[in-house]
Amino acid sequence: MDDARIVVGMSGGVDSAVAAFLLKEKYSDIVGVFMNNWKETDNGICTTEQDYDDVRSVCAMLDIPYYTVDFSGEYMDRVFSHFLYEYKNGRTPNPDILCNREIKFKSFLKFAEKLGAKKIATGHYARIDESGGKFRLLKARDKSKDQSYFLCELGQDALSRTVFPLGETEKTEVRDIAASQGFVNATKKDSTGICFIGERNFRSFLSQYLPAQNGDIYSTGGELVGRHSGLMYYTLGQRKGLGIGGKGSGEPWFVVRKDLEANRLIVQQGKDSTLLYSSALVTESFNWISGEAPEKVDFECTAKFRYRQPDQQVRVRRNGDRLEIEFLQKQRAVTPGQYAVLYDGEICLGGGVIKEVML
RNA sequence: UGGGGUGUAGCCAAGCGGUAAGGCACGGGACUUUGACUCCCGCAUUCGUAGGUUCAAAUCCUGCCACCCCAG
Numbered sequence: 001m002d003d004a005r006i007v008v009g010m011s012g013g014v015d016s017a018v019a020a021f022l023l024k025e026k027y028s029d030i031v032g033v034f035m036n037n038w039k040e041t042d043n044g045i046c047t048t049e050q051d052y053d054d055v056r057s058v059c060a061m062l063d064i065p066y067y068t069v070d071f072s073g074e075y076m077d078r079v080f081s082h083f084l085y086e087y088k089n090g091r092t093p094n095p096d097i098l099c100n101r102e103i104k105f106k107s108f109l110k111f112a113e114k115l116g117a118k119k120i121a122t123g124h125y126a127r128i129d130e131s132g133g134k135f136r137l138l139k140a141r142d143k144s145k146d147q148s149y150f151l152c153e154l155g156q157d158a159l160s161r162t163v164f165p166l167g168e169t170e171k172t173e174v175r176d177i178a179a180s181q182g183f184v185n186a187t188k189k190d191s192t193g194i195c196f197i198g199e200r201n202f203r204s205f206l207s208q209y210l211p212a213q214n215g216d217i218y219s220t221g222g223e224l225v226g227r228h229s230g231l232m233y234y235t236l237g238q239r240k241g242l243g244i245g246g247k248g249s250g251e252p253w254f255v256v257r258k259d260l261e262a263n264r265l266i267v268q269q270g271k272d273s274t275l276l277y278s279s280a281l282v283t284e285s286f287n288w289i290s291g292e293a294p295e296k297v298d299f300e301c302t303a304k305f306r307y308r309q310p311d312q313q314v315r316v317r318r319n320g321d322r323l324e325i326e327f328l329q330k331q332r333a334v335t336p337g338q339y340a341v342l343y344d345g346e347i348c349l350g351g352g353v354i355k356e357v358m359l
Numbered sequence: 360u361g362g363g364g365u366g367u368a369g370c371c372a373a374g375c376g377g378u379a380a381g382g383c384a385c386g387g388g389a390c391u392u393u394g395a396c397u398c399c400c401g402c403a404u405u406c407g408u409a410g411g412u413u414c415a416a417a418u419c420c421u422g423c424c425a426c427c428c429c430a431g
Contacts, residue, residue: 194393246383
């Protein structure tokens, strides 16, 4: 039994509740902390009250103290402002990876220190192992829930002070444990949508922060095929929301390019739109979880370009901080602003923002 | 106002006397801690309109309306 204090981040969902429960096997001094990182500015449905109630209920059953902490200022400055900046520039950001780096594994970690804790824990599905003072991030045992992709920006400092109690646990077991413990959130639906902001109408949400500018939609053949309501509402490979019907072959249309200069959306018809398939990408800065780039400048490994994508074989060429990642199989809709995350089998090597994509 | 053609859901489009295919779009749901993709479900009691024939019409007949084309 470890009597050093550990702080567990609790969202109100089943995962973090069960994570806290599992910690009781090894830790005697556990503190639950609920993070409130988003201030409602509209009169949307506020689920944070309910979530906090659930945290209270679970902590009471576990007989552990709990606190709530507000990082909404940090979230706005270090995550959301960047999120908006990226959209404004035509890219498609991944705020949750940044949120992990900046909030959960930075601000929250510091907060835990102030509470006298040596370590923090979260309900992420991923594993950490250590050997000779080196920490590695590994995929979760439950491959269908593995969230290592979202943790690709972490480093040695964060990993050395983090515990992921659910790393070896299947999601179904998590539900079973929650049920057997009688947790109020045992059957609560998993939350999705941007972390802390939640699920909401993407268009109306974004429009509150960025001005939308209508424009034309052109086919790759140069034909005017429709109107768009603002480039920021679309991402590469997107089908929904184009409103183009009855034209051409009858197949659906997909976004293949955003022309910011002309405020035009370029679309192509058919699933096998060749312009959607790329063969390589470039990241300009890359976070190596080990803390240092591998010695080899040219090597093969696997990669993911989006969450829950099967591993893809790639060849990496390293040029300082710049990485060129070549795909052995062409990839559909690899999008600037998203992350390329490298893996060596179970090991998550790290990730970087996709800067440009080559056909 | 001579000739020909076409009018089926938001768009494209089957149907040619037996009681409205399909696709796209759209809406809802599933999946999902980004954005997407994908999957599932829904989506014309009605076929430009008014009559007529028929047991039965979107399908046949007639008038009208609209649009298109060729002539003028």
